[in-house]
Amino acid sequence: GDSVTQMEGPVTLSEEAFLTINCTYTATGYPSLFWYVQYPGEGLQLLLKATKADDKGSNKGFEATYRKETTSFHLEKGSVQVSDSAVYFCALMAQNTGNQFYFGTGTSLTVIP
Amino acid sequence: DGGITQSPKYLFRKEGQNVTLSCEQNLNHDAMYWYRQDPGQGLRLIYYSQIVNDFQKGDIAEGYSVSREKKESFPLTVTSAQKNPTAFYLCASSHLGATNEKLFFGSGTQLSVL
Numbered sequence: 001g002d003s004v005t006q007m008e009g010p011v012t013l014s015e016e017a018f019l020t021i022n023c024t025y026t027a028t029g030y031p032s033l034f035w036y037v038q039y040p041g042e043g044l045q046l047l048l049k050a051t052k053a054d055d056k057g058s059n060k061g062f063e064a065t066y067r068k069e070t071t072s073f074h075l076e077k078g079s080v081q082v083s084d085s086a087v088y089f090c091a092l093m094a095q096n097t098g099n100q101f102y103f104g105t106g107t108s109l110t111v112i113p
Numbered sequence: 114d115g116g117i118t119q120s121p122k123y124l125f126r127k128e129g130q131n132v133t134l135s136c137e138q139n140l141n142h143d144a145m146y147w148y149r150q151d152p153g154q155g156l157r158l159i160y161y162s163q164i165v166n167d168f169q170k171g172d173i174a175e176g177y178s179v180s181r182e183k184k185e186s187f188p189l190t191v192t193s194a195q196k197n198p199t200a201f202y203l204c205a206s207s208h209l210g211a212t213n214e215k216l217f218f219g220s221g222t223q224l225s226v227l
Contacts, residue, residue: 044218099144
């Protein structure tokens with residue numbers, strides 16, 4: 001079945017460091033891919049998305065490219081800030097299963113000044 | 114403002130008690146979902162509904178029940194059969210049919226057992 005595997009955390013970085021959170025997926029067909037962010041005690045918010053191969057999603061300095069050949073959607077940011085501290089979830093939406101969403105286990109990021 | 118409202122923010126359940134978590138959306142979305150979030154396990158789908166008066170079980174439906182009498186509302190009941198109900202519960206909604214659709218989430222309900 002469809003699934004998402006993402007890098008386990010927690011991840012701790014100094015401010016202005018480079019961030020990569022790995023995400024790979026398994027799916028039949030052509031899923032849409034997403035990164036969501038969750039701040040403490042809150043629901044998830046969409047960070048960025050990509051709907052087809054080679055698409056790049058970007059928002060707030062974060063980027064991720066839909067790589068069909070490696071079935072990956074890694075999240076990157078060139079210079080993290082303390083305010084980026086949160087839990088990040090990779091997800092896919094598979095249209096052939098009635099628009100069901102599948103989430104990774106989440107990666108906790110802490111950025112220290 | 115459009116969005117999803119979950120209530121209450123915190124809920125406590127006694128042994129043998131059923132409790133109901135509320136979820137309301139004014140986004141005119143067809144699909145609504147309930148997820149359970151436990152530390153280190155990400156989100157697991159409990160139930161989802163794509164149309165009024167119809168819903169399907171997700172991966173962990175045992176011990177839970179739902180109803181979808183109105184498009185805007187998708188309440189979740191945690192029954193006494195759910196032996197480990199302590200978790201953070203998230204409601205979400207989306208349109209159907211397009212490849213660029215996304216989930217909109219509520220702010221969650223933290224359920225704890227007394």
